[in-house]
Amino acid sequence: MQFGKTKPxxxxxxxxxxxxxxxxxxxxxxxxxxxxxxxxxxxxxxxVGWAMKSAPKDVPAHRVVNSVGLLTGKFHFNPxxxxxxxxxxxxxxxxxxxxxxxxxxxxDPSVLEREL
DNA sequence: CTGATGACGTGTG
DNA sequence: ACACACGCCATCA
Numbered sequence: 626m627q628f629g630k631t632k633p634x635x636x637x638x639x640x641x642x643x644x645x646x647x648x649x650x651x652x653x654x655x656x657x658x659x660x661x662x663x664x665x666x667x668x669x670x671x672x673v674g675w676a677m678k679s680a681p682k683d684v685p686a687h688r689v690v691n692s693v694g695l696l697t698g699k700f701h702f703n704p705x706x707x708x709x710x711x712x713x714x715x716x717x718x719x720x721x722x723x724x725x726x727x728x729x730x731x732x733d734p735s736v737l738e739r740e741l
Numbered sequence: 742c743t744g745a746t747g748a749c750g751t752g753t754g
Numbered sequence: 755a756c757a758c759a760c761g762c763c764a765t766c767a
Contacts, residue, residue, distance in 0.1 A: 639764095657749055661762095668762045670749035675764060677748055691749060698748030 638664060642676040645734050649688045652716045653732035654724060656692050663734035674698065687711040694727030 641664050649655055657670035657677075666672065677686045677698060687708040691697050699708040699722055709719045718725040 658751095661749085666762085668750065669764090670762080671747060672749095672763055674748035679765095686748080689748075692751095696748090701748060 638666070638672070639676045639679070642673050643680060643684050645737075646677070646680070646684045646686060646689055648734075648737065649685060649732055652730065654688045654690055654694070654712070654717060654727070654730050655732050655734060656690060658692055659733055660689070677701075685711075688715075690724060690727075694724035694731075696722040696724075 642660055645655075645660050645663065657673040660673050661667065661670045673689070677684070677689060678701065680686050686698070687696075687702070689698075696708050696712075696719070699705045702708045709722060712719050712724070717730050724730060
């Protein structure tokens with residue numbers, strides 16, 4: 626997968642975001658900034674968040690958090706507690722809407738290129 | 742078309 | 755280390 630690197634088309638950016646989020650391994654999490662950076666948009670983490678808002682159901686958006694491991698978007702879930710529940714279910718320790726072992730559970734999208 | 746908003750991140754005081 | 759400000763760019767009013 627090339628992800629945005631080949632073509633900076635807007636729609637493909639969203640599509641790439643979804644693709645990356647879908648590729649997040651179970652029990653791991655990543656950040657909006659990491660995704661944005663991986664797709665070439667260093668400071669467009671907000672767009673990634675917007676993408677999540679409009680994300681399909683098959684996208685594990687609960688595995689995407691902000692840079693400090695805080696579940697900022699849990700309020701947008703149905704119900705909000707679902708996000709923490711899903712993460713806990715996958716083996717991620719969540720305390721007060723925040724991931725404890727965040728750094729350990731962090732998954733950088735750049736490993737995709739490494740595995741390719 | 743202009744301005745405001747937001748599931749963010751980084752820089753500065 | 756904490757708080758505030760600015761930049762980022764798509765979407766909405």
